Amino acid sequence: xxxxxxxxxxxxxxxxxxxxxxxxxxxxxxxxxxxxxxxxxxxxxxxxxxxxxxxxxxxxxxxxxxxxxxxxxxxxxxxxxxxxxxxxxxxxxxxxxxxxxxxxxxxxxxxxxxxxxxxxxxxxxxxxxxxxxxxxxxxxxxxxxxxxxxxxxxxxxx
Numbered sequence: 001x002x003x004x005x006x007x008x009x010x011x012x013x014x015x016x017x018x019x020x021x022x023x024x025x026x027x028x029x030x031x032x033x034x035x036x037x038x039x040x041x042x043x044x045x046x047x048x049x050x051x052x053x054x055x056x057x058x059x060x061x062x063x064x065x066x067x068x069x070x071x072x073x074x075x076x077x078x079x080x081x082x083x084x085x086x087x088x089x090x091x092x093x094x095x096x097x098x099x100x101x102x103x104x105x106x107x108x109x110x111x112x113x114x115x116x117x118x119x120x121x122x123x124x125x126x127x128x129x130x131x132x133x134x135x136x137x138x139x140x141x142x143x144x145x146x147x148x149x150x151x152x153x154x155x156x157x158x
Contacts, residue, residue: 020079021079021080021083023079024078024079024080024081024082024083025078025080027078028077028078028079028080028081031078032100032104035104035108036104039104039107039108039111042111042115043107043111046111046114046115046118049114049117049118049122049123049124049125050123050124050125051114051124051125051126051128051153052124052125052126052127053126053127053128054126054127063156063157063158064157064158065156065157066154066155066156066157067120067122067154067155068152068153068154068155069113069114069116069117069120069122069125069152069153069154069155070113070116070150070151070152071108071109071110071111071112071113071114071115071116071150071151071152072109072112072148072149072150072151073105073108073109073112073148073149074105074135074146074147074148075101075104075105075108075146075147075149076145076146076147077097077098077101077145077146081097081098081101081145082145084097085097085098085145098145101145101147102132102147102149105132105147105148105149106130106132106149106151108149109130109149109150109151110128110130110151112151113125113128113151113152113153116155117153117155120155120157121157122155122156122157123156123157123158124155124156124158125153125154125155125156126153126154126156127153127154128151128152128153129151129152129153130149130150130151131149131150131152132147132148132149132150133147133148134146134147134148135147135148
């Protein structure tokens, strides 16, 4: 315990920003890996629910009951990713650290929608769509990045 306290004091003496970068990196990676593992487990549980998209000239399914199902999620970046974003804003280039946030948000929204459809008793979900938005807008004073993703479709009971 004394070693942990000494480490924290050393990190604080080097500066709170460095401490936050290191903390953000390790905690952010740990939480991201845990979220991806959770997504994989839940995707296996919902894999039997079919999702279809219909074109305008296709014959639509006959259904006993239908309802709109929605899944939404808001994810934000950790301090380390915020630091990297600030760096990439200076230099330009592909921001791969944010691609994982977008992927996790998209998968989570779809899973939440499918879980609601299953709870309702759906056998299929048709015409699934996504919508997304950044919750920070274009305000340069906002240091972070928050992303909202919504997945929605029509749940069908045969």
